[in-house]
Amino acid sequence: MVGSALKRLMAEYKQLSLNPPEGIVAGPVNEENFFEWEALILGPAETPFDGGVFKTSLLFPTDYPMSPPKMRFISDMFHPNIYPDGRVCISILHSPGDDPMGYETSAERWSPVQSIEKILLSVMSMLAEPNPESGANVDASKMWRDDREQFDKQAERLVRKSLDLPPDL
Protein backbone atom coordinates (compact mmCIF):
# COMPACT_ATOMS: atom_id res chain seq x y z
CA MET A 1 0.00 0.00 0.00
CA VAL A 2 2.78 2.42 0.99
CA GLY A 3 4.53 1.44 -2.23
CA SER A 4 1.53 2.39 -4.36
CA ALA A 5 1.07 5.64 -2.46
CA LEU A 6 4.70 6.51 -2.94
CA LYS A 7 4.56 5.74 -6.64
CA ARG A 8 1.46 7.80 -7.13
CA LEU A 9 2.96 10.75 -5.20
CA MET A 10 6.11 10.47 -7.24
CA ALA A 11 4.05 10.51 -10.43
CA GLU A 12 2.12 13.56 -9.29
CA TYR A 13 5.30 15.34 -8.25
CA LYS A 14 6.75 14.73 -11.68
CA GLN A 15 3.59 15.92 -13.34
CA LEU A 16 3.44 19.06 -11.21
CA SER A 17 7.10 19.84 -11.89
CA LEU A 18 6.93 19.38 -15.63
CA ASN A 19 3.56 21.00 -16.18
CA PRO A 20 2.91 23.24 -13.19
CA PRO A 21 -0.48 24.93 -13.15
CA GLU A 22 -0.35 28.71 -13.08
CA GLY A 23 0.31 30.11 -9.65
CA ILE A 24 1.23 26.87 -7.98
CA VAL A 25 4.54 25.34 -6.92
CA ALA A 26 4.38 22.11 -4.98
CA GLY A 27 6.68 19.32 -3.91
CA PRO A 28 7.87 17.27 -0.96
CA VAL A 29 9.40 19.23 1.92
CA ASN A 30 12.39 16.94 1.59
CA GLU A 31 12.97 13.94 -0.58
CA GLU A 32 13.39 11.65 2.41
CA ASN A 33 9.69 11.82 3.10
CA PHE A 34 7.36 11.93 0.16
CA PHE A 35 4.32 12.01 2.41
CA GLU A 36 4.89 15.58 3.53
CA TRP A 37 4.58 18.29 0.92
CA GLU A 38 4.76 22.03 0.81
CA ALA A 39 2.80 24.00 -1.75
CA LEU A 40 2.93 27.67 -2.63
CA ILE A 41 -0.31 29.15 -3.88
CA LEU A 42 -0.50 32.54 -5.54
CA GLY A 43 -3.45 34.64 -4.48
CA PRO A 44 -5.77 34.95 -7.49
CA ALA A 45 -5.87 38.28 -9.32
CA GLU A 46 -8.63 40.76 -8.59
CA THR A 47 -9.43 39.16 -5.27
CA PRO A 48 -8.57 40.32 -1.77
CA PHE A 49 -5.63 37.93 -1.78
CA ASP A 50 -4.29 39.16 -5.11
CA GLY A 51 -0.55 38.69 -5.43
CA GLY A 52 0.16 36.93 -2.15
CA VAL A 53 2.16 33.73 -2.08
CA PHE A 54 0.66 31.49 0.59
CA LYS A 55 2.52 28.59 1.99
CA THR A 56 0.58 25.41 2.73
CA SER A 57 1.50 21.96 3.94
CA LEU A 58 0.03 18.71 2.74
CA LEU A 59 0.25 15.51 4.79
CA PHE A 60 -0.50 12.36 2.85
CA PRO A 61 -1.83 9.19 4.45
CA THR A 62 -0.07 5.90 3.66
CA ASP A 63 -3.16 4.74 1.78
CA TYR A 64 -3.14 7.74 -0.53
CA PRO A 65 -4.92 8.08 -2.97
CA MET A 66 -7.62 6.10 -1.22
CA SER A 67 -7.76 8.71 1.51
CA PRO A 68 -7.29 12.44 0.98
CA PRO A 69 -4.28 14.34 2.31
CA LYS A 70 -4.58 16.77 5.21
CA MET A 71 -3.94 20.33 4.18
CA ARG A 72 -3.29 23.44 6.20
CA PHE A 73 -2.01 26.94 5.60
CA ILE A 74 1.34 27.72 7.19
CA SER A 75 1.03 31.37 6.27
CA ASP A 76 -1.38 33.31 8.42
CA MET A 77 -4.79 33.38 6.81
CA PHE A 78 -8.03 35.15 7.38
CA HIS A 79 -10.67 33.49 5.26
CA PRO A 80 -14.20 32.20 5.87
CA ASN A 81 -13.23 28.67 4.89
CA ILE A 82 -9.90 28.41 6.66
CA TYR A 83 -9.84 27.60 10.34
CA PRO A 84 -7.78 29.93 12.51
CA ASP A 85 -5.22 27.12 12.91
CA GLY A 86 -4.79 26.93 9.14
CA ARG A 87 -6.85 23.84 8.32
CA VAL A 88 -8.79 24.15 5.12
CA CYS A 89 -12.47 23.40 4.98
CA ILE A 90 -13.10 22.29 1.44
CA SER A 91 -15.16 19.41 0.17
CA ILE A 92 -12.47 17.90 -2.03
CA LEU A 93 -10.44 17.13 1.10
CA HIS A 94 -13.23 15.10 2.66
CA SER A 95 -13.78 11.42 1.99
CA PRO A 96 -17.28 10.61 0.77
CA GLY A 97 -17.85 8.93 4.13
CA ASP A 98 -17.38 11.86 6.42
CA ASP A 99 -19.36 14.99 5.91
CA PRO A 100 -18.84 17.28 8.82
CA MET A 101 -21.01 20.00 7.35
CA GLY A 102 -23.68 17.80 5.87
CA TYR A 103 -24.13 19.77 2.70
CA GLU A 104 -21.55 18.36 0.35
CA THR A 105 -22.52 16.04 -2.43
CA SER A 106 -20.22 13.08 -2.72
CA ALA A 107 -19.35 14.13 -6.26
CA GLU A 108 -17.34 17.04 -4.85
CA ARG A 109 -15.53 14.89 -2.34
CA TRP A 110 -12.22 13.18 -2.35
CA SER A 111 -11.80 10.16 -4.54
CA PRO A 112 -8.70 8.58 -6.06
CA VAL A 113 -9.40 10.31 -9.37
CA GLN A 114 -8.69 13.63 -7.68
CA SER A 115 -5.13 14.82 -7.45
CA ILE A 116 -2.88 17.24 -5.63
CA GLU A 117 -3.16 19.63 -8.53
CA LYS A 118 -6.94 19.61 -8.30
CA ILE A 119 -6.82 20.21 -4.56
CA LEU A 120 -4.54 23.18 -5.01
CA LEU A 121 -6.66 24.62 -7.83
CA SER A 122 -9.76 24.18 -5.68
CA VAL A 123 -8.08 25.97 -2.81
CA MET A 124 -7.10 28.72 -5.19
CA SER A 125 -10.66 29.20 -6.33
CA MET A 126 -11.77 29.04 -2.73
CA LEU A 127 -9.49 32.01 -2.03
CA ALA A 128 -11.19 33.82 -4.87
CA GLU A 129 -14.71 32.90 -3.92
CA PRO A 130 -15.21 32.16 -0.25
CA ASN A 131 -18.19 30.07 0.70
CA PRO A 132 -19.67 31.87 3.72
CA GLU A 133 -22.04 28.97 4.38
CA SER A 134 -19.32 26.67 5.62
CA GLY A 135 -17.88 28.96 8.15
CA ALA A 136 -14.61 27.60 9.35
CA ASN A 137 -13.63 31.01 10.65
CA VAL A 138 -16.72 32.72 12.02
CA ASP A 139 -15.07 36.11 12.37
CA ALA A 140 -13.84 36.01 8.78
CA SER A 141 -17.25 34.86 7.53
CA LYS A 142 -18.99 37.65 9.36
CA MET A 143 -16.54 40.26 8.21
CA TRP A 144 -16.64 39.03 4.62
CA ARG A 145 -20.42 39.29 4.64
CA ASP A 146 -20.88 42.50 6.63
CA ASP A 147 -17.75 44.57 6.22
CA ARG A 148 -16.05 43.74 2.97
CA GLU A 149 -13.78 46.79 3.14
CA GLN A 150 -12.35 45.70 6.45
CA PHE A 151 -11.96 42.16 5.13
CA ASP A 152 -10.04 43.42 2.11
CA LYS A 153 -7.70 45.41 4.34
CA GLN A 154 -7.10 42.37 6.50
CA ALA A 155 -6.38 40.29 3.41
CA GLU A 156 -4.05 42.94 2.03
CA ARG A 157 -2.00 42.79 5.25
CA LEU A 158 -1.75 39.02 4.91
CA VAL A 159 -0.65 39.34 1.30
CA ARG A 160 2.19 41.65 2.30
CA LYS A 161 3.12 39.39 5.16
CA SER A 162 3.23 36.39 2.83
CA LEU A 163 5.60 38.30 0.57
CA ASP A 164 7.85 39.27 3.48
CA LEU A 165 7.01 42.93 2.97
CA PRO A 166 6.51 45.26 5.91
CA PRO A 167 2.84 46.00 6.59
CA ASP A 168 3.39 49.73 6.29
CA LEU A 169 5.24 50.26 3.10
Add this chain to the structure above:
Amino acid sequence: MKIEDIFAPQRIESTLGAVLVFVYLPFGSLLLLFRIFLTLNYLCSQLVFNSICSHSNIIRRSLERSILAVLGVFVVKRKSEIQDSKSITVANHVSRCDHIILPALCNSTSVDNCSFSSGLKNLLRVEPLTSHKAEVVKTIKSIQENHSSVFCFPQLLPTNNQALIKFSEWPFAMELPVQPVAVRAKRFLPIAHSTIDSTWWQDILWTYFSIVTIYDVTYLPTVAMQTDEDTSSFTDRVRKIIADELDVPCTNYGISDVREYLKRMRFEARKPQLHMSDSRDGRTAHMAKQVKDILPHVPLSVIINDVEKTQSVDVTVTNLLEGVVKFVPEQPSSPSTSSTSPSNQGKPNVVHNQRSFSRNPNLRHMSLQERKDAFVKQARDAYLKKHGFL
Protein backbone atom coordinates in the same frame (compact mmCIF):
# COMPACT_ATOMS: atom_id res chain seq x y z
CA MET B 1 -35.87 -44.26 -22.32
CA LYS B 2 -33.46 -41.38 -21.99
CA ILE B 3 -30.20 -41.29 -23.83
CA GLU B 4 -28.18 -41.15 -20.60
CA ASP B 5 -29.73 -44.46 -19.50
CA ILE B 6 -28.11 -46.28 -22.40
CA PHE B 7 -24.57 -45.56 -21.29
CA ALA B 8 -22.68 -45.98 -18.09
CA PRO B 9 -21.68 -42.48 -17.03
CA GLN B 10 -18.93 -43.78 -14.79
CA ARG B 11 -16.90 -46.93 -14.53
CA ILE B 12 -18.03 -47.62 -10.99
CA GLU B 13 -21.45 -46.28 -10.13
CA SER B 14 -22.57 -47.36 -6.68
CA THR B 15 -20.85 -46.66 -3.39
CA LEU B 16 -20.90 -50.37 -2.61
CA GLY B 17 -19.16 -51.01 -5.91
CA ALA B 18 -16.52 -48.44 -5.07
CA VAL B 19 -15.89 -50.11 -1.70
CA LEU B 20 -15.62 -53.55 -3.31
CA VAL B 21 -13.25 -52.29 -5.97
CA PHE B 22 -11.18 -50.52 -3.31
CA VAL B 23 -10.82 -53.73 -1.32
CA TYR B 24 -9.91 -55.56 -4.53
CA LEU B 25 -7.50 -52.83 -5.63
CA PRO B 26 -4.17 -54.39 -4.48
CA PHE B 27 -4.90 -57.70 -6.13
CA GLY B 28 -6.38 -56.07 -9.21
CA SER B 29 -3.33 -53.87 -9.69
CA LEU B 30 -0.99 -56.85 -9.62
CA LEU B 31 -3.23 -58.67 -12.03
CA LEU B 32 -3.29 -55.64 -14.29
CA LEU B 33 0.49 -55.42 -14.32
CA PHE B 34 0.91 -59.11 -15.02
CA ARG B 35 -1.63 -59.03 -17.83
CA ILE B 36 -0.01 -56.03 -19.48
CA PHE B 37 3.23 -58.02 -19.78
CA LEU B 38 1.34 -61.04 -20.98
CA THR B 39 -0.28 -58.90 -23.65
CA LEU B 40 3.13 -57.89 -24.93
CA ASN B 41 4.00 -61.58 -25.14
CA TYR B 42 0.76 -62.29 -26.90
CA LEU B 43 1.41 -59.61 -29.49
CA CYS B 44 4.90 -61.03 -30.11
CA SER B 45 3.50 -64.51 -30.48
CA GLN B 46 0.99 -63.18 -33.00
CA LEU B 47 3.88 -61.74 -34.99
CA VAL B 48 5.52 -65.16 -35.11
CA PHE B 49 2.28 -66.98 -35.89
CA ASN B 50 1.46 -64.61 -38.69
CA SER B 51 4.59 -65.71 -40.49
CA ILE B 52 4.19 -69.47 -39.99
CA CYS B 53 0.50 -70.28 -40.06
CA SER B 54 -2.93 -68.85 -40.81
CA HIS B 55 -5.39 -67.44 -38.30
CA SER B 56 -7.54 -70.59 -38.44
CA ASN B 57 -4.74 -72.96 -37.41
CA ILE B 58 -6.08 -75.12 -34.60
CA ILE B 59 -2.98 -74.94 -32.40
CA ARG B 60 -2.80 -71.26 -32.80
CA ARG B 61 -6.46 -70.80 -31.93
CA SER B 62 -6.25 -72.86 -28.78
CA LEU B 63 -3.12 -71.01 -27.69
CA GLU B 64 -4.84 -67.69 -28.29
CA ARG B 65 -7.80 -68.79 -26.27
CA SER B 66 -5.69 -69.85 -23.33
CA ILE B 67 -3.80 -66.59 -23.35
CA LEU B 68 -7.07 -64.68 -23.45
CA ALA B 69 -8.33 -66.81 -20.57
CA VAL B 70 -5.30 -65.81 -18.53
CA LEU B 71 -6.02 -62.24 -19.51
CA GLY B 72 -9.41 -62.73 -17.90
CA VAL B 73 -11.54 -63.04 -20.99
CA PHE B 74 -13.74 -66.10 -21.44
CA VAL B 75 -16.27 -66.74 -24.10
CA VAL B 76 -19.33 -68.87 -23.77
CA LYS B 77 -20.72 -69.67 -27.19
CA ARG B 78 -24.31 -70.75 -27.53
CA LYS B 79 -25.93 -72.60 -30.41
CA SER B 80 -23.89 -74.07 -33.12
CA GLU B 81 -22.18 -71.69 -35.44
CA ILE B 82 -24.12 -71.55 -38.59
CA GLN B 83 -21.55 -72.40 -41.12
CA ASP B 84 -22.37 -69.87 -43.72
CA SER B 85 -18.89 -68.55 -44.13
CA LYS B 86 -20.14 -66.04 -46.65
CA SER B 87 -22.16 -64.13 -44.09
CA ILE B 88 -21.28 -61.01 -42.16
CA THR B 89 -21.43 -61.41 -38.43
CA VAL B 90 -23.21 -58.53 -36.76
CA ALA B 91 -23.08 -58.13 -33.02
CA ASN B 92 -24.13 -55.60 -30.46
CA HIS B 93 -21.35 -53.62 -28.89
CA VAL B 94 -20.55 -53.91 -25.19
CA SER B 95 -17.08 -52.44 -24.85
CA ARG B 96 -14.58 -50.64 -26.99
CA CYS B 97 -12.28 -53.64 -26.99
CA ASP B 98 -14.88 -55.92 -28.57
CA HIS B 99 -13.06 -55.64 -31.90
CA ILE B 100 -10.04 -57.23 -30.35
CA ILE B 101 -11.54 -59.81 -28.05
CA LEU B 102 -14.41 -61.32 -29.96
CA PRO B 103 -12.74 -62.01 -33.31
CA ALA B 104 -9.86 -63.71 -31.52
CA LEU B 105 -12.28 -65.99 -29.76
CA CYS B 106 -14.62 -66.60 -32.63
CA ASN B 107 -12.12 -67.08 -35.40
CA SER B 108 -13.16 -64.04 -37.29
CA THR B 109 -11.82 -60.69 -38.33
CA SER B 110 -13.54 -57.55 -37.23
CA VAL B 111 -13.91 -54.62 -39.49
CA ASP B 112 -14.12 -51.24 -38.01
CA ASN B 113 -13.08 -47.69 -38.59
CA CYS B 114 -11.47 -47.56 -35.20
CA SER B 115 -8.24 -45.80 -34.46
CA PHE B 116 -5.67 -48.57 -34.17
CA SER B 117 -2.45 -48.26 -36.06
CA SER B 118 -2.26 -50.52 -39.10
CA GLY B 119 0.39 -52.83 -37.60
CA LEU B 120 -1.70 -53.31 -34.50
CA LYS B 121 -4.76 -53.90 -36.65
CA ASN B 122 -3.09 -56.73 -38.46
CA LEU B 123 -2.01 -58.36 -35.22
CA LEU B 124 -5.40 -57.94 -33.67
CA ARG B 125 -7.25 -58.86 -36.83
CA VAL B 126 -9.04 -55.63 -37.11
CA GLU B 127 -9.45 -54.51 -40.68
CA PRO B 128 -9.79 -50.84 -41.39
CA LEU B 129 -12.96 -49.67 -42.97
CA THR B 130 -13.22 -47.04 -45.63
CA SER B 131 -16.25 -45.22 -46.83
CA HIS B 132 -16.11 -46.68 -50.34
CA LYS B 133 -18.41 -49.60 -50.70
CA ALA B 134 -16.28 -51.23 -53.38
CA GLU B 135 -13.25 -51.27 -51.13
CA VAL B 136 -15.26 -52.62 -48.23
CA VAL B 137 -16.56 -55.44 -50.41
CA LYS B 138 -13.01 -56.21 -51.43
CA THR B 139 -11.87 -56.28 -47.82
CA ILE B 140 -14.69 -58.61 -46.87
CA LYS B 141 -13.95 -60.92 -49.77
CA SER B 142 -10.30 -61.16 -48.85
CA ILE B 143 -11.18 -61.95 -45.25
CA GLN B 144 -13.58 -64.67 -46.32
CA GLU B 145 -11.02 -66.17 -48.66
CA ASN B 146 -8.80 -66.61 -45.60
CA HIS B 147 -11.54 -68.81 -44.06
CA SER B 148 -12.32 -66.19 -41.52
CA SER B 149 -15.63 -64.54 -40.94
CA VAL B 150 -16.29 -60.86 -40.88
CA PHE B 151 -17.24 -59.52 -37.50
CA CYS B 152 -18.71 -56.05 -37.17
CA PHE B 153 -20.36 -53.87 -34.58
CA PRO B 154 -22.86 -51.69 -36.40
CA GLN B 155 -23.83 -49.82 -33.24
CA LEU B 156 -20.41 -48.14 -33.54
CA LEU B 157 -20.54 -47.25 -29.84
CA PRO B 158 -20.81 -49.67 -26.95
CA THR B 159 -23.91 -49.32 -24.80
CA ASN B 160 -24.55 -50.60 -21.31
CA ASN B 161 -26.73 -53.38 -22.72
CA GLN B 162 -29.95 -51.82 -21.49
CA ALA B 163 -31.01 -50.87 -24.99
CA LEU B 164 -29.73 -50.93 -28.55
CA ILE B 165 -29.13 -47.76 -30.49
CA LYS B 166 -29.65 -47.58 -34.24
CA PHE B 167 -27.32 -49.71 -36.33
CA SER B 168 -25.12 -48.36 -39.01
CA GLU B 169 -26.45 -49.68 -42.30
CA TRP B 170 -23.25 -50.53 -44.09
CA PRO B 171 -23.04 -54.28 -43.16
CA PHE B 172 -26.57 -54.71 -44.42
CA ALA B 173 -25.92 -53.08 -47.75
CA MET B 174 -23.34 -55.66 -48.82
CA GLU B 175 -25.95 -57.98 -50.32
CA LEU B 176 -24.65 -60.76 -48.10
CA PRO B 177 -26.50 -62.85 -45.53
CA VAL B 178 -26.16 -61.54 -42.01
CA GLN B 179 -25.31 -63.58 -38.98
CA PRO B 180 -26.80 -61.82 -35.92
CA VAL B 181 -24.95 -62.34 -32.70
CA ALA B 182 -26.14 -61.30 -29.28
CA VAL B 183 -23.32 -60.51 -26.90
CA ARG B 184 -23.65 -60.23 -23.15
CA ALA B 185 -20.68 -59.52 -20.98
CA LYS B 186 -20.51 -60.26 -17.29
CA ARG B 187 -18.12 -59.34 -14.53
CA PHE B 188 -18.09 -60.26 -10.88
CA LEU B 189 -17.17 -56.79 -9.81
CA PRO B 190 -19.55 -53.93 -10.53
CA ILE B 191 -17.24 -52.34 -13.08
CA ALA B 192 -18.83 -51.13 -16.30
CA HIS B 193 -17.34 -52.59 -19.49
CA SER B 194 -17.20 -49.18 -21.04
CA THR B 195 -18.38 -45.73 -20.20
CA ILE B 196 -19.85 -43.12 -22.44
CA ASP B 197 -16.52 -41.45 -23.09
CA SER B 198 -14.00 -44.20 -22.46
CA THR B 199 -11.30 -45.16 -24.93
CA TRP B 200 -10.43 -48.68 -26.15
CA TRP B 201 -7.26 -48.93 -24.07
CA GLN B 202 -9.12 -47.83 -20.93
CA ASP B 203 -11.66 -50.57 -21.56
CA ILE B 204 -8.88 -53.11 -22.01
CA LEU B 205 -7.05 -52.05 -18.86
CA TRP B 206 -10.25 -52.34 -16.83
CA THR B 207 -10.80 -55.78 -18.33
CA TYR B 208 -7.31 -56.76 -17.18
CA PHE B 209 -8.01 -55.30 -13.77
CA SER B 210 -11.15 -57.39 -13.32
CA ILE B 211 -10.67 -61.01 -12.39
CA VAL B 212 -12.67 -62.37 -15.29
CA THR B 213 -14.94 -61.02 -17.94
CA ILE B 214 -17.26 -63.57 -19.44
CA TYR B 215 -18.57 -62.96 -22.91
CA ASP B 216 -21.78 -64.78 -23.51
CA VAL B 217 -22.04 -64.97 -27.29
CA THR B 218 -25.23 -66.28 -28.82
CA TYR B 219 -25.26 -67.04 -32.53
CA LEU B 220 -28.70 -66.55 -33.97
CA PRO B 221 -29.94 -67.98 -37.26
CA THR B 222 -28.59 -66.28 -40.33
CA VAL B 223 -30.92 -63.87 -42.01
CA ALA B 224 -30.89 -62.59 -45.53
CA MET B 225 -32.36 -59.48 -46.99
CA GLN B 226 -35.77 -60.14 -48.44
CA THR B 227 -36.78 -58.92 -51.85
CA ASP B 228 -39.43 -56.52 -50.56
CA GLU B 229 -37.06 -55.01 -48.02
CA ASP B 230 -34.79 -52.03 -48.32
CA THR B 231 -31.54 -51.71 -46.42
CA SER B 232 -32.91 -49.71 -43.51
CA SER B 233 -35.80 -52.06 -42.79
CA PHE B 234 -33.41 -55.02 -43.06
CA THR B 235 -31.12 -53.29 -40.58
CA ASP B 236 -34.00 -52.73 -38.23
CA ARG B 237 -35.11 -56.33 -38.53
CA VAL B 238 -31.67 -57.63 -37.56
CA ARG B 239 -31.48 -55.16 -34.70
CA LYS B 240 -34.85 -56.36 -33.47
CA ILE B 241 -33.67 -59.98 -33.58
CA ILE B 242 -30.63 -59.17 -31.45
CA ALA B 243 -32.63 -56.97 -29.09
CA ASP B 244 -35.21 -59.72 -28.58
CA GLU B 245 -32.51 -62.23 -27.79
CA LEU B 246 -30.95 -59.84 -25.29
CA ASP B 247 -34.40 -58.88 -24.04
CA VAL B 248 -33.73 -55.15 -24.32
CA PRO B 249 -35.63 -52.45 -26.21
CA CYS B 250 -34.55 -50.83 -29.46
CA THR B 251 -34.27 -47.07 -29.15
CA ASN B 252 -34.63 -44.38 -31.73
CA TYR B 253 -31.29 -42.87 -30.85
CA GLY B 254 -28.65 -42.97 -33.51
CA ILE B 255 -24.94 -42.46 -33.34
CA SER B 256 -25.34 -38.75 -34.09
CA ASP B 257 -27.71 -38.31 -31.12
CA VAL B 258 -25.14 -39.93 -28.90
CA ARG B 259 -22.35 -37.73 -30.20
CA GLU B 260 -24.54 -34.68 -29.66
CA TYR B 261 -25.26 -35.81 -26.12
CA LEU B 262 -21.55 -36.39 -25.49
CA LYS B 263 -20.74 -32.91 -26.70
CA ARG B 264 -23.36 -31.44 -24.40
CA MET B 265 -22.10 -33.51 -21.49
CA ARG B 266 -18.51 -32.41 -22.03
CA PHE B 267 -19.62 -28.80 -22.22
CA GLU B 268 -21.41 -29.09 -18.90
CA ALA B 269 -18.43 -30.78 -17.35
CA ARG B 270 -16.35 -27.84 -18.41
CA LYS B 271 -18.73 -25.34 -16.80
CA PRO B 272 -17.14 -25.37 -13.32
CA GLN B 273 -13.86 -24.47 -14.98
CA LEU B 274 -15.58 -21.60 -16.71
CA HIS B 275 -16.69 -20.40 -13.31
CA MET B 276 -13.15 -20.65 -12.10
CA SER B 277 -11.89 -18.53 -14.93
CA ASP B 278 -14.70 -16.13 -14.12
CA SER B 279 -13.36 -15.73 -10.62
CA ARG B 280 -9.90 -15.23 -12.09
CA ASP B 281 -11.33 -12.49 -14.28
CA GLY B 282 -12.94 -11.08 -11.18
CA ARG B 283 -9.58 -10.96 -9.44
CA THR B 284 -8.00 -9.30 -12.46
CA ALA B 285 -10.84 -6.79 -12.60
CA HIS B 286 -10.41 -6.09 -8.91
CA MET B 287 -6.66 -5.51 -9.29
CA ALA B 288 -7.25 -3.42 -12.40
CA LYS B 289 -9.63 -1.26 -10.41
CA GLN B 290 -7.02 -0.77 -7.70
CA VAL B 291 -4.51 0.34 -10.30
CA LYS B 292 -7.10 2.58 -11.94
CA ASP B 293 -7.75 4.17 -8.53
CA ILE B 294 -4.08 5.00 -8.19
CA LEU B 295 -3.61 6.06 -11.81
CA PRO B 296 -6.97 7.33 -13.04
CA HIS B 297 -5.57 8.74 -16.25
CA VAL B 298 -4.46 5.35 -17.57
CA PRO B 299 -7.04 3.66 -19.83
CA LEU B 300 -8.59 0.62 -18.18
CA SER B 301 -7.83 -1.63 -21.15
CA VAL B 302 -4.11 -0.93 -20.79
CA ILE B 303 -4.28 -1.68 -17.07
CA ILE B 304 -6.16 -4.96 -17.56
CA ASN B 305 -3.65 -6.10 -20.18
CA ASP B 306 -0.73 -5.46 -17.89
CA VAL B 307 -2.37 -6.80 -14.74
CA GLU B 308 -3.10 -10.06 -16.54
CA LYS B 309 0.61 -10.33 -17.26
CA THR B 310 1.97 -9.22 -13.91
CA GLN B 311 -0.79 -10.43 -11.58
CA SER B 312 0.32 -7.67 -9.24
CA VAL B 313 -0.99 -4.20 -8.55
CA ASP B 314 2.39 -2.86 -7.51
CA VAL B 315 4.28 -4.16 -10.54
CA THR B 316 1.67 -2.78 -12.91
CA VAL B 317 1.73 0.63 -11.23
CA THR B 318 5.50 0.68 -11.55
CA ASN B 319 5.33 -0.41 -15.20
CA LEU B 320 2.88 2.35 -15.99
CA LEU B 321 4.71 5.06 -14.08
CA GLU B 322 8.11 4.15 -15.38
CA GLY B 323 6.86 3.99 -18.95
CA VAL B 324 7.57 0.28 -19.40
CA VAL B 325 4.00 0.05 -20.63
CA LYS B 326 3.04 2.80 -23.07
CA PHE B 327 -0.40 4.33 -23.03
CA VAL B 328 -2.31 7.37 -24.17
CA PRO B 329 -3.55 9.19 -21.08
CA GLU B 330 -7.27 9.63 -20.97
CA GLN B 331 -9.14 12.55 -19.45
CA PRO B 332 -10.54 11.18 -16.23
CA SER B 333 -14.24 11.80 -15.97
CA SER B 334 -13.69 13.55 -12.69
CA PRO B 335 -16.61 14.67 -10.64
CA SER B 336 -16.97 18.44 -10.54
CA THR B 337 -13.77 19.49 -8.94
CA SER B 338 -13.89 23.14 -9.60
CA SER B 339 -11.15 23.52 -12.11
CA THR B 340 -12.43 27.05 -12.37
CA SER B 341 -8.91 28.24 -12.11
CA PRO B 342 -8.98 31.88 -11.12
CA SER B 343 -8.21 34.32 -13.84
CA ASN B 344 -4.63 35.32 -13.71
CA GLN B 345 -4.88 37.55 -16.71
CA GLY B 346 -2.82 40.65 -16.63
CA LYS B 347 -0.53 39.06 -14.10
CA PRO B 348 3.11 38.53 -14.75
CA ASN B 349 3.79 34.98 -15.74
CA VAL B 350 4.75 33.26 -12.55
CA VAL B 351 4.90 29.82 -14.05
CA HIS B 352 8.29 28.22 -13.88
CA ASN B 353 8.32 25.41 -16.27
CA GLN B 354 10.81 22.83 -15.34
CA ARG B 355 12.15 21.44 -18.56
CA SER B 356 13.11 18.11 -17.15
CA PHE B 357 12.48 16.04 -14.12
CA SER B 358 15.78 14.88 -12.73
CA ARG B 359 16.29 11.32 -11.65
CA ASN B 360 18.64 12.58 -8.98
CA PRO B 361 16.64 13.47 -5.84
CA ASN B 362 19.08 16.21 -4.82
CA LEU B 363 18.96 17.95 -8.16
CA ARG B 364 15.22 17.59 -8.17
CA HIS B 365 14.98 19.12 -4.76
CA MET B 366 17.39 21.91 -5.57
CA SER B 367 15.31 22.79 -8.56
CA LEU B 368 12.14 22.72 -6.46
CA GLN B 369 13.71 25.08 -3.97
CA GLU B 370 14.89 27.35 -6.78
CA ARG B 371 11.47 27.38 -8.27
CA LYS B 372 9.92 28.27 -4.94
CA ASP B 373 12.37 31.10 -4.40
CA ALA B 374 11.86 32.42 -7.90
CA PHE B 375 8.13 32.10 -7.49
CA VAL B 376 8.11 34.20 -4.32
CA LYS B 377 10.52 36.73 -5.77
CA GLN B 378 8.50 37.15 -8.91
CA ALA B 379 5.29 37.56 -6.92
CA ARG B 380 6.93 40.11 -4.67
CA ASP B 381 8.27 42.12 -7.62
CA ALA B 382 4.88 41.98 -9.28
CA TYR B 383 3.24 43.22 -6.08
CA LEU B 384 5.66 46.09 -5.62
CA LYS B 385 5.32 47.07 -9.25
CA LYS B 386 1.58 47.00 -9.11
CA HIS B 387 1.46 49.20 -6.06
CA GLY B 388 3.93 51.61 -7.53
CA PHE B 389 6.84 50.97 -5.20
CA LEU B 390 9.22 50.05 -7.98
